[in-house]
Every structure is written in structure tokens, then in C-alpha cells.
Amino acid sequence: MLGTMSRLWQTVRPIRIRLFLGLLSAMTASIVALMIPQVLEFIVNRLGSDATAITIWTGGAIVLGLGIVEATLIWLRRTFAVAPSTTVEKQIRVSFYEKVQHLPVTFHDGWGSGQLLSRMMSDINQIRRWIAFGMIMAVTNAVTIIVGMTLLIRSSAVLALIFFVAAVPVTVIAYRFNRSFSVLSRLSQDQNGDLATTIEQSVQGIRVLKAFGRGPTALQGFTEQAEELRRTEVRKATAIARFDMFMFMLPEAALGVALLVGLHLTASGNITTGQLASYFATATLVVGPVRMLGMLLGQAVNASTALDRHYEVMDTENTIVSPADPVPVDPAAATGAVYLSDVHFRYADAPDHVGDVLDGVDLDIRPGETMALVGVTGSGKSTLLQLVPRLYDIDSGTIMIDGVDIRDMDLATLRTLTAVAFEDATLFSDSVRDNVLLGADPALSAQEAEDLLHLALRTADATYAYELPDGVDTRIGEEGMSLSGGQRQRLALARAIAAKPAVLLLDDPLSALDTKTEETVTARLREVLE
The missing domain is CATH 3.40.50.300 (P-loop containing nucleotide triphosphate hydrolases)
Structure with a gap:
């Protein structure tokens, strides 16, 4: 998958500056969000000692300010990423159409028109969604998890260890999910192409179907294809649901264990109440990206499959081309x-x-x-x-x-x-x-x-x-x-x-x-x- 995704760089190069700004905005927003629990730790620790109204109001104002900055950065992320991604989508679609136009008739003899249509429309939409959202969120979530885990260690190495232990099964499950979901994603998109071919042939041949009274037969065949696609989509949804279950269950279990251990550490004086509050506030921010892992992995696999299908056409050699040094001819x-x-x-x-x-x-x-x-x-x-x-x-x-x-x-x-x-x-x-x-x-x-x-x-x-x-x-x-x-x-x-x-x-x-x-x-x- 990484090899396929790396080829996407040549496509996004024209918007690399705005894409970088979008990534920077998203990562900065993530770091700003992680700063809020640190302010919370300061406020909680002051509540039990020499806290004053000014201290509390100042802390609250800082949290409010950080929230406004985070919201602004999220807006900038979408502004920088969404519009350029549609430009890339158009460029990919135009280059695909140009390639199809230049490929020889022998290529078209072996390809169903619906397969080409699904690659030009739905597959390129998958790629655009990954560029505009998935890719940025994947990087942002990685930063959130890395910085968040660092802050968790700062709050309490013992409590952070609980999250590190939970990360092991998460990694194994994610790896297995990626392998199985890739097969389902490819099957689903190929079946979409077959269905599009059937629809196009039925529409173009509607007079023949009506003249011979074969509408019910055509409908039966289409229904069978649609049912095959439905079963594949159900398998995809089931795989994502099963994966999401683990992505929700494991972090929640880790939080539950951390709560018990954290209360014991607080009671014994090993960590402060502010550290415990900061730990759980930070952990909540880290858990969010972990829960999104299923959606992002699914989107990444779909985009990778779409790119594979896209490059199957784009990498096809055009065997009928002009010579490098053509003989000049005056029509x-x-x-x-x-x-x-x-x-x-x-x-x-x-x-x-x-x-x-x-x-x-x-x-x-x-x-x-x-x-x-x-x-x-x-x-x-x-x-x-x-x-x-x-x-x-x-x-x-x-x-x-x-x-x-x-x-x-x-x-x-x-x-x-x-x-x-x-x-x-x-x-x-x-x-x-x-x-x-x-x-x-x-x-x-x-x-x-x-x-x-x-x-x-x-x-x-x-x-x-x-x-x-x-x-x-x-x-x-x-x-x-x-x-x-x-x-x-x-x-x-x-x-x-x-x-x-x-x-x-x-x-x-x-x-x-x-x-x-x-x-x-x-x-x-x-x-x-x-």
C-alpha cells in the first residue's frame, strides 16, 4: 500500500505548498488541543492550595483562547486542503480521460466501459477524499498520538505504560485488518465496475431487450450482480465494525485500568490530583485518533485500491504512437x-x-x-x-x-x-x-x-x-x-x-x-x- 501511495506524490506536487500548510494547520491544532490538559493540571493543582479568582479566571481564559486558536486552525486546514484537492481530482480525471483517448482500440476491446467509468468517477473520488481528509488526518492523528504519549509519560510513566501495553494488540489487529480489508476493497470496486458495465449495456440495448421481451432476464442478472456487491459491502462493513469494536474496547479498558491505578497513585501521594486530571484529559485526546483508526485505515485501503486500479490504466503502454522523427507530410x-x-x-x-x-x-x-x-x-x-x-x-x-x-x-x-x-x-x-x-x-x-x-x-x-x-x-x-x-x-x-x-x-x-x-x-x- 505504501508503494502505491508514494506514487500519489507526483500528482499532488502542484498543490504541495497548500497541502503542507493544511498539514501544518492540522498538526498545530492537534498540539494546541494537547496544551489544554496542561493548563487544566495547573488549575487543579492550584485549587487545593493558594488558588485565587484571578488564577482560575486566567486559566479559564487561556483554555478559551486555546480553543479559539484550535478552531481557527481547523478552519485553515479545511481551507488549505479541500479546494486544492478538487483541483487535483480534476487533473487526475482529465489525465485519465486523455490516456483512455490515446490508448489503442485493442485496449478498449478487452475492457468493459463500466470498468473505465468507475475508475474515472468513483475511484478518483476515493483518491480525492484521501488527499483532502484521510491523508491529513492520518498525519495529524500520528502527531497527536506521539505527542500525547510523551505528555502521558510526563504525567505518569506508570500510567503511560498501561497505554503502551494496550498499543500492542491494537497494532496486531490493525495489521490483520489492513490485509483482509484490502482484498474486500478491491473486490468491491471491481464489482462496482462490472455493475456499471451492465447498466450501460442495458441502457444502450434497451430497444433489443424490450423487442425480445428479455427485460426480466436482464433484471435477474442485474439483481444477482447487485446482490454480490451488497454481500461484499456487508463483509466490508462487518470487518470495519469488528475492528472498531477493538479500537473502542482496548483504549476504554486501558482507561479503566489507568483510573484504578491512578487513584491509588494519587492517594499514596506519588502523583498530584492535577497530574491525574491532566493524564485523563490528555488520554481522552489520544483515544480519539485511536478510535478513528478503523475509518482512516478503511479510507486508506480504499484509496490505495483506487490508485492501483487507476494506474492499471495509466501504466498501460500505448503501442500505437507517432514515431520520434516522423516523415513530414503535407495533407x-x-x-x-x-x-x-x-x-x-x-x-x-x-x-x-x-x-x-x-x-x-x-x-x-x-x-x-x-x-x-x-x-x-x-x-x-x-x-x-x-x-x-x-x-x-x-x-x-x-x-x-x-x-x-x-x-x-x-x-x-x-x-x-x-x-x-x-x-x-x-x-x-x-x-x-x-x-x-x-x-x-x-x-x-x-x-x-x-x-x-x-x-x-x-x-x-x-x-x-x-x-x-x-x-x-x-x-x-x-x-x-x-x-x-x-x-x-x-x-x-x-x-x-x-x-x-x-x-x-x-x-x-x-x-x-x-x-x-x-x-x-x-x-x-x-x-x-x-
């Missing part, structure tokens, strides 16, 4: 010649006995030429198209555009040269305009963007968009499900056209269209390509 001068030589490819999860999806493919497509790939289902047509923009990397062979190996190009430049219209049209919950112009040159003027939008919609026979309630500014809903399959495909095709690529890759983007509309789109597309 404006590209002609779109595509050349494939002896291309081999197989998916990473393919069984050993299954051959390559693409086994020695050779293609030579000249500028302005249109080539159709025909083959049985599963023959690798879609796979081949995805290799050109390097959504996947070939295992061997060569793919070149205008005589330059695509692996020698800057990745952003390569994907400026290419655009893909997939059969499974994916649209975003945004306006028609923003969906279609997603890949367009951002430097276009407003009028140029409008002209390009109209050209793309007309070519894809998607001018129906102008008749939507808000025209091309109509938001089309998540996944574009407010549109028909054919309408979604035409918008996806318009998006590829609007990118004005040198190489246009069409993965059967007209499969949902009727014959007449397909002929219209094909004819207009041919005009644009010419």
Missing part, C-alpha cells in the same frame, strides 16, 4: 495513393489454432481510384480498413500512403489524411452540425464551415437534417437513437465526407438504406470523389 498536397504489401494481421485474443485474419494482402490503389472489397462475412474487410488509419497496427508487411509508410507518419497527420464511415454509425449527443463537422478543419471560417456542412449533407442525402425541429442545430440524443438507422448512417457518411480526406474508407456505410437512396448517395459520392 493539402496528398493524392491518396494507397499501397499494401504482404500485410499480415491477427487479433491479440485470437486462439493459436486460428490463422491470420489478413494473410499476405497486397493492394495498389492509385490516386482518384475507387476499390471495392468483396468477401464472405468475417473475411477481414472491415479489419483491413481499420489498419489504414492505424486503429490497429499490422503484424508484418507495409501500408503506404503516397509512398510513405503510415508507421513513419505523425499519427495526427495520418488521421487527417484518412476518414472512415463505419457500418455501425456512432453519433454523439450533440447537434447535427457538430456531429458532421467533427473531423473538419477547425480553421475554417463560419461561412466555409456552413458550405462544407451543406455539401456533406447533400452528398450523403442527409438534407432531412434541415427539417428537424431546430434544423442542423437539433441535438440528436445519445447515440443518435432519435434517428432511424438509415438517417444515422447518412450522417456518419456526411461526417467522413466533411473531413475532406485524401483517403475515404467506407465500411458498408449504406447497408441500412433502401436501394433508391443508396443509388442517389452513390452517384453524389462519385461526383464529389471525382
Whole structure:
């Protein structure tokens, strides 16, 4: 756990000054609180001798002043720590999103979207809570216990020894709790991710579930997953409750024994009444952090588990990156010649006995030429198209555009040269305009963007968009499900056209269209390509 937590330092470095001030405020508040019992000792010892009203009022004023200082320092702790921790939370979340965006498609093929979502949301929340509260309180409580135990020894070494003896089983129990709770915490957070994946799949596939009447079956499966998570959470709560029981019982037992011994020592004159009062006031302050140990350990384990899950993604190597010294390519001068030589490819999860999806493919497509790939289902047509923009990397062979190996190009430049219209049209919950112009040159003027939008919609026979309630500014809903399959495909095709690529890759983007509309789109597309 300590190794994982140490990696958090690089993340909190931008706020290290404010975090340090928060820690300093918290530790100072703890020390100020421990000074109050010392004043109490002074007052109690004076009560039985030459105490005057001025002495008592002065002591009371000091206690009041210390209380005000402690409250102010606690306010400063929260001010210094909470706001910066939300900044770190945002930075972690943004860097995670950026990493997910850059990781290759092969990574996403093996990960459930819910697992990524739970890491981005709930796990990062756990990390933020640890930075803002848990980490500061852990350090503060450690200072309270160390300084408090020192003061206990000063009051009475014999009574302090009772607390030291009680600390032995506390340490053993805490160690065992940490080991067992780590397993439960990991299981719980993984189950949360699985549950999020199920929810997302059910929402996206709600039409299929309703059409086939499989809602009850889906509900049963979800209920079983939710029950597994509930059982895990109950086990976590039980573990914390059992641990807290010992954290309350052992210090209370130590206080009880200390009371009996302390009364005997006071009666025999070995310690003063003020020392006894100071001892118990200090011990009460020390017991508080001990009682919090269960909560802080649980929070630390949850944060450590969240960090482990976070770094599982962040440490994943991105295998599809731009070369260190890319070949310069001018997209404006590209002609779109595509050349494939002896291309081999197989998916990473393919069984050993299954051959390559693409086994020695050779293609030579000249500028302005249109080539159709025909083959049985599963023959690798879609796979081949995805290799050109390097959504996947070939295992061997060569793919070149205008005589330059695509692996020698800057990745952003390569994907400026290419655009893909997939059969499974994916649209975003945004306006028609923003969906279609997603890949367009951002430097276009407003009028140029409008002209390009109209050209793309007309070519894809998607001018129906102008008749939507808000025209091309109509938001089309998540996944574009407010549109028909054919309408979604035409918008996806318009998006590829609007990118004005040198190489246009069409993965059967007209499969949902009727014959007449397909002929219209094909004819207009041919005009644009010419």
C-alpha cells in the first residue's frame, strides 16, 4: 500500500505548498488541543492550595483562547486542503480521460466501459477524499498520538505504560485488518465496475431487450450482480465494525485500568490530583485518533485500491504512437495513393489454432481510384480498413500512403489524411452540425464551415437534417437513437465526407438504406470523389 501511495506524490506536487500548510494547520491544532490538559493540571493543582479568582479566571481564559486558536486552525486546514484537492481530482480525471483517448482500440476491446467509468468517477473520488481528509488526518492523528504519549509519560510513566501495553494488540489487529480489508476493497470496486458495465449495456440495448421481451432476464442478472456487491459491502462493513469494536474496547479498558491505578497513585501521594486530571484529559485526546483508526485505515485501503486500479490504466503502454522523427507530410498536397504489401494481421485474443485474419494482402490503389472489397462475412474487410488509419497496427508487411509508410507518419497527420464511415454509425449527443463537422478543419471560417456542412449533407442525402425541429442545430440524443438507422448512417457518411480526406474508407456505410437512396448517395459520392 505504501508503494502505491508514494506514487500519489507526483500528482499532488502542484498543490504541495497548500497541502503542507493544511498539514501544518492540522498538526498545530492537534498540539494546541494537547496544551489544554496542561493548563487544566495547573488549575487543579492550584485549587487545593493558594488558588485565587484571578488564577482560575486566567486559566479559564487561556483554555478559551486555546480553543479559539484550535478552531481557527481547523478552519485553515479545511481551507488549505479541500479546494486544492478538487483541483487535483480534476487533473487526475482529465489525465485519465486523455490516456483512455490515446490508448489503442485493442485496449478498449478487452475492457468493459463500466470498468473505465468507475475508475474515472468513483475511484478518483476515493483518491480525492484521501488527499483532502484521510491523508491529513492520518498525519495529524500520528502527531497527536506521539505527542500525547510523551505528555502521558510526563504525567505518569506508570500510567503511560498501561497505554503502551494496550498499543500492542491494537497494532496486531490493525495489521490483520489492513490485509483482509484490502482484498474486500478491491473486490468491491471491481464489482462496482462490472455493475456499471451492465447498466450501460442495458441502457444502450434497451430497444433489443424490450423487442425480445428479455427485460426480466436482464433484471435477474442485474439483481444477482447487485446482490454480490451488497454481500461484499456487508463483509466490508462487518470487518470495519469488528475492528472498531477493538479500537473502542482496548483504549476504554486501558482507561479503566489507568483510573484504578491512578487513584491509588494519587492517594499514596506519588502523583498530584492535577497530574491525574491532566493524564485523563490528555488520554481522552489520544483515544480519539485511536478510535478513528478503523475509518482512516478503511479510507486508506480504499484509496490505495483506487490508485492501483487507476494506474492499471495509466501504466498501460500505448503501442500505437507517432514515431520520434516522423516523415513530414503535407495533407493539402496528398493524392491518396494507397499501397499494401504482404500485410499480415491477427487479433491479440485470437486462439493459436486460428490463422491470420489478413494473410499476405497486397493492394495498389492509385490516386482518384475507387476499390471495392468483396468477401464472405468475417473475411477481414472491415479489419483491413481499420489498419489504414492505424486503429490497429499490422503484424508484418507495409501500408503506404503516397509512398510513405503510415508507421513513419505523425499519427495526427495520418488521421487527417484518412476518414472512415463505419457500418455501425456512432453519433454523439450533440447537434447535427457538430456531429458532421467533427473531423473538419477547425480553421475554417463560419461561412466555409456552413458550405462544407451543406455539401456533406447533400452528398450523403442527409438534407432531412434541415427539417428537424431546430434544423442542423437539433441535438440528436445519445447515440443518435432519435434517428432511424438509415438517417444515422447518412450522417456518419456526411461526417467522413466533411473531413475532406485524401483517403475515404467506407465500411458498408449504406447497408441500412433502401436501394433508391443508396443509388442517389452513390452517384453524389462519385461526383464529389471525382
